[in-house]
Amino acid sequence: MPYNLKYYTDNYTTFDEWFELVLNNDEVVYPSLRIPYSKWLEEYIKEIENRSIDEVKKLLRCLLCPITRGFDISDYETYLLLKESKIAEHTEMAKKMSHNERYHRLANGQDAWEGMTWVLELLPSNPYNAIKALESYVYAQPNLPDDRIIGIDQCIQIILARFITLDNSFEILLNLKPIEFEWLIEHLYESMGYETIWTTSTRDGGKDIIATIQRTDGIEHVYIECKLYKTTSMKIETIRAFRDTGLLISSIDRCSHFKQRRSTFILRGVLDSWLSEYLLVLQLKTKS
Incomplete structure (x- = not known):
């Protein structure tokens, strides 16, 4: 069963419909950071040689965009309350939380989670370094949202299939x-x-x-x-x-x-x- 299936929006029934929604960003669609079904991913990879580099990059760009969830905002607001509290236990807890770069990004008006679309500049000439960058990002972000982790893994599979995997x-x-x-x-x-x-x-x-x-x-x-x-x-x-x-x-x-x-x-x-x-x-x- 797909992850978080009960939260899937009902405004798409095919991969092309889902991709069009994510690409245009005109209405709410879930999931948007990963291809919803493994079968769709398998079918996409199976036909990937027939897809242009620009088309593949469009999909990768959608899966690697910067994001801020409602949870990130509420978590940041909790951190601020603890930081401004006059209770010693709260301020001590805030100090332990202050290393989280998400809070600093949100304080600067940025998204909680930075995008990784810059790795597309490594394609098609340097796909292995693109994969290494994505893997390093996941390693450096232990609290990365599950959807983003799954989406990055899908991106790696797509990069392998389109730019690295060889016949014979x-x-x-x-x-x-x-x-x-x-x-x-x-x-x-x-x-x-x-x-x-x-x-x-x-x-x-x-x-x-x-x-x-x-x-x-x-x-x-x-x-x-x-x-x-x-x-x-x-x-x-x-x-x-x-x-x-x-x-x-x-x-x-x-x-x-x-x-x-x-x-x-x-x-x-x-x-x-x-x-x-x-x-x-x-x-x-x-x-x-």
Whole structure:
């Protein structure tokens, strides 16, 4: 059942009717920050190649517009009452609430929740950074309205489908040289915030890439072995040779020997998904 279905307005019955209402903004329509039904989203994405970039951007613009809800106003008014109260407990509570940027925006006459339409300037040339910006916004706003969170997730799906997803991405992968495959995996880890070291065949000790990232509980080290196969089998000797805790990233679909407990394996399905999302923005490094 769709989220908040009981609050849906009855002034639309199709996606096109809903979109026209949201686009024109002439009357109240709910929901307006997200596509009402998952089926409509699936159908839109299915036909997205037939839609122009301008048309797709119009939809994204509607889903990412700035907003102020009635709840935001009442919450701000409560904050002001607490702030101006002569009761010590109230003023102390207001101090704890004062970090909320919504209150500062409303005090300046702005919307409670800023829009994210500026990410459209990253399309179509830089869709991955557009997605990263949207994900960072959700991460930075823990009290974001549910409709906005759902809408942003829909925007990410739309951007992936229209600007990133590729046909035959795995076939493209198999045309890479083994060393280029290693650079690709290194680039993907860098895009996830890791510091990486690409090792050479003469000194890697079985590890093609060493990735490091600072976590709240300490430093995480990931030792990565990359295997680009055009067949559907992997020798058990290859797995046994990689004894360190880490990742063995392979282009194959399956392997009957994946019983090692100390290593994690990423197979074709996950790798194909990665490639579809990142290949358009990938710039393989030139190593000397």
